[in-house]
């Protein structure tokens with residue numbers, strides 16, 4: 001079905017950037033720059049500068065960024081890693097694939113990890129904290145880092161949804177031992193396939209990730225230092241991402257403006273909770289614009305009828321997927337989020353008209369509610 005307001009619009013995204021992107025791709029293909037060439041190194045340098053760290057290591061997904069960062073922090077069998085129950089499954093799978101045990105804690109009002117719940121989840125087996133900066137909002141990093149410092153734990157940031165977001169002026173992915181990013185096509189910085197990166201100031205962790213992504217091989221000496229994986233960020237993807245990174249600041253401004261338009265249009269609706277949380281220390285980038293309502297499923301069906309495309313991240317709690325073998329955590333706020341959240345159209349291509357149409361549909365839906 002053709003939506004009058006698409007959730008995202010990859011065709012018009014490409015159309016806007018076509019000359020720059022085509023030149024980047026053609027440059028790689030014409031010169032045979034396919035694997036680990038200057039385009040990858042250039043992108044890594046620019047990404048590290050943007051995030052505000054010394055090193056960025058390109059890998060082939062956000063999942064691999066998390067997996068290698070955890071390995072680089074020494075996470076392994078017998079360890080526990082504390083993360084948040086309301087996240088994408090890859091966060092938890094990366095912990096499991098290290099041989100460690102994920103400990104899921106509940107969220108606060110802003111849908112991010114409640115830092116007040118961390119201490120009581122720590123045991124002698126705890127090795128690391130894995131906060132997730134969901135929907136483009138950074139977690140309360142000062143509290144998380146203070147606990148980690150006191151208890152001797154590593155902090156790995158899942159910043160897959162928060163490239164460019166800040167807390168106390170510091171960018172997501174710059175404060176923990178490592179930051180993990182995803183360049184899945186529909187992230188705020190997206191490639192034309194899967195991609196990811198680790199950001200860090202730790203030269204040992206950067207080197208380990210650099211070897212792990214290349215089957216454990218040191219390309220200078222030919223020595224294999226680990227049983228690694230085939231997980232390098234493709235050079236052509238890196239060339240495209242390097243072009244797009246230059247546009248990211250303007251896209252963030254645009255997303256924040258769209259969020260303001262949603263707020264202006266929707267703030268009168270009593271049955272709707274909007275994602276406008278305290279901004280005194282935060283600068284949110286709105287990877288997703290997530291509203292909450294008790295009548296989520298009916299609202300979503302209505303919007304679909306009206307041609308407005310929405311998504312739900314995520315309708316079913318992770319531990320209810322029996323194949324994942326996760327114990328049921330006591331996280332009532334996360335369970336409520338799964339029932340109530342709805343992501344409205346939000347991307348660099350979302351227009352004022354798209355927001356106006358969506359707002360009008362929401363208003364007409366709620367005007368008929370008791």
Ligand SMILES: *Cc1c(COP(=O)(O)O)cnc(C)c1O
Nearest residue numbers: 061062063088090160161182184
């Ligand atoms: C997208 C995402 C990931 C994983 O990224 P992939 O590149 O798809 O592997 C991890 N965590 C969060 C919170 C994400 O949104």
